[in-house]
Amino acid sequence: xxxxxxxxxxxxxxxxxxxxxxxxxxxxxxxxxxxxxxxxxxxxxxxxxxxxxxxxxxxxxxxxxxxxxxxxxxxxxxxxxxxxxxxxxxxxxxxxxxxxxxxxxxxxxxxxxxxxxxxxxxxxxxxxxxxxxxxxxxxxxxxxxxxxxxxxxxxxxxxxxxxxxxxxxxxxxxxxxxxxxxxxxx
Amino acid sequence: xxxxxxxxxxxxxxxxxxxxxxxxxxxxxxxxxxxxxxxxxxxxxxxxxxxxxxxxxxxxxxxxxxxxxxxxxxxxxxxxxxxxxxxxxxxxxxxxxxxxxxxxxxxxxxxxxxxxxx
Ligand SMILES: Nc1ncnc2c1ncn2[C@@H]1O[C@H](COP(=O)(O)OP(=O)(O)O)[C@@H](O)[C@H]1O
Ligand SMILES: [Mg+2]
Numbered sequence: 001x002x003x004x005x006x007x008x009x010x011x012x013x014x015x016x017x018x019x020x021x022x023x024x025x026x027x028x029x030x031x032x033x034x035x036x037x038x039x040x041x042x043x044x045x046x047x048x049x050x051x052x053x054x055x056x057x058x059x060x061x062x063x064x065x066x067x068x069x070x071x072x073x074x075x076x077x078x079x080x081x082x083x084x085x086x087x088x089x090x091x092x093x094x095x096x097x098x099x100x101x102x103x104x105x106x107x108x109x110x111x112x113x114x115x116x117x118x119x120x121x122x123x124x125x126x127x128x129x130x131x132x133x134x135x136x137x138x139x140x141x142x143x144x145x146x147x148x149x150x151x152x153x154x155x156x157x158x159x160x161x162x163x164x165x166x167x168x169x170x171x172x173x174x175x176x177x178x179x180x181x182x183x184x185x186x
Numbered sequence: 187x188x189x190x191x192x193x194x195x196x197x198x199x200x201x202x203x204x205x206x207x208x209x210x211x212x213x214x215x216x217x218x219x220x221x222x223x224x225x226x227x228x229x230x231x232x233x234x235x236x237x238x239x240x241x242x243x244x245x246x247x248x249x250x251x252x253x254x255x256x257x258x259x260x261x262x263x264x265x266x267x268x269x270x271x272x273x274x275x276x277x278x279x280x281x282x283x284x285x286x287x288x289x290x291x292x293x294x295x296x297x298x299x300x301x302x303x304x
Contacts, residue, residue, distance in 0.1 A: 001225055010224050012223075017253060071223050087241050119229045120234070123219045123251030156248040158239035159196050165233075167189050 001072055003111025004100065009038060009120055010069045011096050015040035016124040020093060026137060027113070029175050032103030034110065039095040045088040049087045050185035080104035114168040117141070121164050127154040131168070133175060140171035148182055190197060191241055203245035211269060213247045213292050220254030226261035227280060234284035235264070239292070260303060277303035279285035 001007050008025075015023050016064055020042030044050075055091040073096070074084040077121045082099040121129055121143055131141035143155070146164070153160060205275050217223065217232045228251075235249050255263055260277035267273040267288065276287060283301050302303055 006229065007220075007222050009229055010221050013219060013221070013224070013253070034200055043259060093234065110237075115233060116229060119219070119232050119251075122232065123217070125250065145190075149190055150197050152199055153200050155247060156250040157200055158236045158247065158249065159200050161236040161249070162240050163189070163193055163196050174298060 001108070003109045004034070004036075004076065005111030005113045005116035007069075007073045007098070008038070008113065009116040010119045010128075011038045011073060012124070013041055014069060014096075014141055016095070016120075016127050018042035020095070020127060022128040022130070023103045024115070024132065026132045027172075027175065027177060028133070028135060029177070033099065034102050035097070037095060037097045038095065041093040044090045044093055047090075050088060061071060062104050070096070076100070079106040083098070110177060113177040114165060114172045115179055117168050118161060118165040122155045122161050131169070131171070141168060142149075161176070191278065200245040203243075206214050209293035211248055213242075213266060215287075215292065216265040216267065217248045217249065218253075218255055218261055220224050221249035222254060222258035223261040226258075226278075228262040230281050231264065231279050231284045232261040233264075234281040235288055237301040242288070244291060244293070254264045257303075263303065266280065268292070268295075276301045276304040 012076045014022060015038065018040070019163065022041045024039045026037040065172065067128065070084070070086060077084040077098045077100055080101040081104055084096070084102055086096050086099045087095040100164035117129070117131060129141065129143040130139060132139050150160065155161070155164065215235055217228050217235070219228050219232070232249060232251070239249070240249050257263060257277070262279045264276045264284070264287065265273050265281040266276070274291070276283070276298070277286065279301065283298075286298055287301065290296050
């Protein structure tokens with residue numbers, strides 16, 4: 001993965017694949033420390049995986065015998081002196097936590113977290129998303145509220161996708177988590 | 187959350203566009219969003235597809251995702267399913283290829299032969 005935002009998208013894909021209904025995604029940034037949590041309410045790690053979910057040779061994929069997503073995230077985090085942990089209990093979902101030191105010479109860039117989230121929301125429209133920032137966990141995005149307003153129009157719609165990118169960018173740019181400066185809306 | 191008025195405006199416009207076609211979609215575009223797809227750039231591919239459609243004012247085409255199809259070296263994979271036609275699979279769809287596919291195939295009705303997978 002070329003940046004942290006793509007790891008995030010890949011971790012959300014695990015939740016979607018596992019059949020979770022909801023993911024809660026938290027970000028904290030202070031100085032060069034960056035942390036994220038992805039918590040889902042899916043079935044939890046299957047027993048065959050739960051001892052070592054980020055061993056690349058542990059996967060429940062039927063088509064290929066390696067699962068790389070969690071292993072890659074662990075490497076990316078630990079390379080910066082940070083860490084990655086996976087917490088799960090049967091029936092209580094999975095929480096993936098990763099901490100990075102962005103000032104470390106081996107740190108990947110954060111990338112466009114706003115675009116990663118917008119892509120995730122359009123990719124898995126059946127999954128509800130809540131995004132929170134800071135130690136106070138302020139909610140900055142709730143896909144259920146958007147869905148309610150949309151009243152039957154899908155997240156896979158191009159106009160709606162643009163709206164999603166735009167509002168996520170507005171919320172995440174102040175933390176330096178978005179692709180670029182705010183677009184000029186004049 | 188901000189912008190709910192903006193959202194209602196979008197909703198009403200999209201609905202008008204869909205009503206013109208009595209609620210049916212002209213096409214569905216599916217992007218491979220498994221680990222290999224994501225590593226190969228599928229997120230930017232999806233964005234390019236969305237942007238091209240949005241700029242063309244198209245609201246009756248849905249862009250969504252699927253998991254790993256097992257052709258990791260050909261990712262990003264994109265399937266174009268035009269209603270009433272056989273689906274077409276494209277491989278190695280980067281940002282430039284994505285906007286070509288929207289222009290020439292989804293809107294223009296002509297497959298981009300050089301990008302077809304297989
Ligand atoms: N959110 C989750 N819910 C349930 N199981 C998960 C979740 N995330 C990961 N897993 C399990 O851990 C395995 C390894 O995940 P990962 O490293 O992303 O590789 P892959 O997704 O390619 O299998 C998966 O095959 C799955 O069994
Ligand atoms: Mg995975």
